Amino acid sequence: MTPPTPTSSLTRLARTLLLALGIGGVLTCVHVTATGAQEDAGPVMGVVDLAALQDEAVRRLQEYIRINTVNPPGNEIRGAEFFARIFEAEGIPYEMVESAPGRGNIWARLEGGDEPALLLLHHMDVVPADARYWSTDPLSGEIRDGHIYGRGALDTKTSGILHLAGFLALHRSGVPLRRDVIFMATADEEAGGFYGAGWLVAHRPELFEDVGFLLNEGGGGGVVDGKVQFGVEVTQKVPYWLRLTTQGTPGHGSRPLVSYAATELIAALERLRTHRFEPRIIPAVAEHFRGFAGDHPEPWRSRFRDIAAAIREPGVLEELQAYDPGLHTLTRNTCSITRFGASEKINVISPEAWAEVDCRLLPDQDPEAWLREMRTVLGPEVEIKVLMGFNPAVSSTDTELYRVIREVTLETFPGANFVPQVQGGFTDSHFFRDLGIVSYGYNPVAVPQGDAGGVHGNDERISVENVRRGVTMTLQILERFAARRPAGPPDGS
Numbered sequence: 226m227t228p229p230t231p232t233s234s235l236t237r238l239a240r241t242l243l244l245a246l247g248i249g250g251v252l253t254c255v256h257v258t259a260t261g262a263q264e265d266a267g268p269v270m271g272v273v274d275l276a277a278l279q280d281e282a283v284r285r286l287q288e289y290i291r292i293n294t295v296n297p298p299g300n301e302i303r304g305a306e307f308f309a310r311i312f313e314a315e316g317i318p319y320e321m322v323e324s325a326p327g328r329g330n331i332w333a334r335l336e337g338g339d340e341p342a343l344l345l346l347h348h349m350d351v352v353p354a355d356a357r358y359w360s361t362d363p364l365s366g367e368i369r370d371g372h373i374y375g376r377g378a379l380d381t382k383t384s385g386i387l388h389l390a391g392f393l394a395l396h397r398s399g400v401p402l403r404r405d406v407i408f409m410a411t412a413d414e415e416a417g418g419f420y421g422a423g424w425l426v427a428h429r430p431e432l433f434e435d436v437g438f439l440l441n442e443g444g445g446g447g448v449v450d451g452k453v454q455f456g457v458e459v460t461q462k463v464p465y466w467l468r469l470t471t472q473g474t475p476g477h478g479s480r481p482l483v484s485y486a487a488t489e490l491i492a493a494l495e496r497l498r499t500h501r502f503e504p505r506i507i508p509a510v511a512e513h514f515r516g517f518a519g520d521h522p523e524p525w526r527s528r529f530r531d532i533a534a535a536i537r538e539p540g541v542l543e544e545l546q547a548y549d550p551g552l553h554t555l556t557r558n559t560c561s562i563t564r565f566g567a568s569e570k571i572n573v574i575s576p577e578a579w580a581e582v583d584c585r586l587l588p589d590q591d592p593e594a595w596l597r598e599m600r601t602v603l604g605p606e607v608e609i610k611v612l613m614g615f616n617p618a619v620s621s622t623d624t625e626l627y628r629v630i631r632e633v634t635l636e637t638f639p640g641a642n643f644v645p646q647v648q649g650g651f652t653d654s655h656f657f658r659d660l661g662i663v664s665y666g667y668n669p670v671a672v673p674q675g676d677a678g679g680v681h682g683n684d685e686r687i688s689v690e691n692v693r694r695g696v697t698m699t700l701q702i703l704e705r706f707a708a709r710r711p712a713g714p715p716d717g718s
């Protein structure tokens with residue numbers, strides 16, 4: 226048996242080219258002879274017809290985008306049925322449940338060895354799209370100028386199709402796995418996941434008992450000034466959504482009182498608006514800033530290399546909030562005042578006024594301590610109700626899966642920036658970090674940043690090239706992390 230040589234990556238490239246030319250069948254035979262060079266392709270990559278798998282993924286993404294899963298109301302059962310048809314045709318057992326009428330969830334499992342299972346998770350629902358601002362029907366799945374257009378192209382039907390492609394390739398290859406691999410598509414992420422991932426964790430906990438790792442949306446690649454940067458999301462700010470109410474004597478608008486519910490609320494909101502939540506840089510955030518420092522002009526570049534020191538300088542925190550609100554939010558607890566109301570009628574002083582605030586806590590914040598701070602800021606006259614609050618958690622980067630993702634990403638994009646990432650927003654990953662599952666946000670696509678057509682934007686789109694390359698990367702990650710390597714020959718070479 227030929228030991229691997231430095232030329233092996235060239236061999237792999239040659240194979241990829243040959244497969245792209247549609248002569249994978251020949252290579253399948255070559256693989257069976259199991260020479261060292263072929264072995265290097267890995268047991269799955271060596272037998273799969275990559276070009277055909279990529280074609281299939283592009284076609285399926287178009288089909289998937291055309292399925293209306295706009296949330297509200299969701300109707301994710303249509304997406305679940307789409308996957309069910311595919312699993313049926315492939316002979317893969319699956320389960321499908323509705324958490325509520327129309328709110329479908331589906332999963333399938335490839336059995337492997339005893340190592341902790343890998344869960345490939347994505348949500349089927351998409352946010353609404355206003356067709357007036359699109360250059361195409363938002364659910365068209367149309368290909369134009371090398372891009373697939375449609376709501377969900379980035380968030381997050383592409384990641385579902387990439388998971389599916391990798392999952393099907395593992396199944397079709399028949400290669401033994403050293404861990405179970407689970408494909409799961411859920412409802413309702415865009416509204417908090419309570420009919421999707423959250424529902425499954427609560428009602429079907431046995432599904433996750435042997436799961437050690439989760440791949441989900443939340444991280445991935447961007448292209449800034451021609452430079453590729455990749456982030457793997459390891460933690461996120463923790464949402465705490467609060468409803469605040471005040472009460473007071475009602476009356477007629479023509480006879481103002483000294484103080485009433487609405488004025489009490491306005492005063493409390495003003496205290497919140499001007500309150501300074503103390504900045505605190507957790508290690509994952511420090512690393513995040515350091516990793517992306519090179520993409521920013523001075524003085525930010527120098528400041529981001531040591532963000533903890535930089536924000537101690539007077540005025541820098543406020544400057545950062547103006548420069549990049551998405552980075553500023555990673556430095557402290559925050560609240561946005563988003564909804565409020567009082568009287569139904571203009572001439573009535575209402576007995577009650579209310580506001581809702583969207584607060585996001587640092588990933589290691591003790592929520593009870595923060596709620597005490599909020600009570601002090603808002604004052605005793607304000608009643609606080611927690612509408613939604615999650616537990617904080619960070620996933621370690623010291624895992625085989627993280628190393629495999631890094632390896633595959635940097636082989637595909639040599640010289641790319643690759644860093645662990647903290648998200649200001651949230652995904653379904655928190656449900657699984659709560660269970661102690663190592664959860665990464667990672668999508669193997671590199672999307673131009675600052676471009677129109679982004680997540681939740683108009684003309685949301687993904688390049689065909691990204692989908693095709695994403696299929697290869699997903700397959701490489703699955704192969705290296707889940708496939709059992711063939712036993713070495715007796716001579717041990």
Ligand SMILES: [Zn+2]
Binds near residue numbers: 380414
């Ligand atoms: Zn999403």
